Amino acid sequence: MQTECLEARVSASLLLHPRVGVVVPKHGRNIVDRNRTKRRLRELIRLRLLPVIGRVDLLVRAKPEAYRSSFDELALQIDAIASWAAGISAH
Template sequence: MLPARHRLRERTDFTTAVRGPGASRAGGRLIVVHANRTDVRADHPPRVGFVVSKAVGNAVVRNRTKRRLRASVAARLSRLPTGLDVVVRANPAAATASWDELDLAVARQLDKACRP
């Protein structure tokens, strides 16, 4: 579980991270990562949100995928810049990916999306 200060919760925060001015995106076969840095949050810790739709699978599969993504991002949270909002969206292929594949995808896409 991510600490509360590192979680995106509001719909507007998700929308701003995905479509706001200055938003960046990096995607692959397993996941898509959206990132947005705003001046308003410059001194605040990074926040992360997850989107896992029904296209990924049933509730059990979606929750497992979300837990795996959360664990992978939590391990990299200290390396994210301050003031950054990140949304990690799982593609259907993420449901059948191994832990190593998913972890590598998260590392690659976070690096691409969070470049200054």
């Protein structure tokens, strides 16, 4: 799935809990911007994604637009990914 700022890929897992990976490429930005984006995504995933997804492996990758997005904009996109991933993990 792709949103304006994020890409997500999901795979079924045999584990009893979800696993989530976060990838934030450099995209020509400095380390401060990159770390801020990673922290925002990790917090949103912890609060909004992990409680609703089942036994899946999920990879979230930031696009260059993620660096310019506010916390609230990223939250809306994480919510969309959560709805999508919850539907997949329910099958």
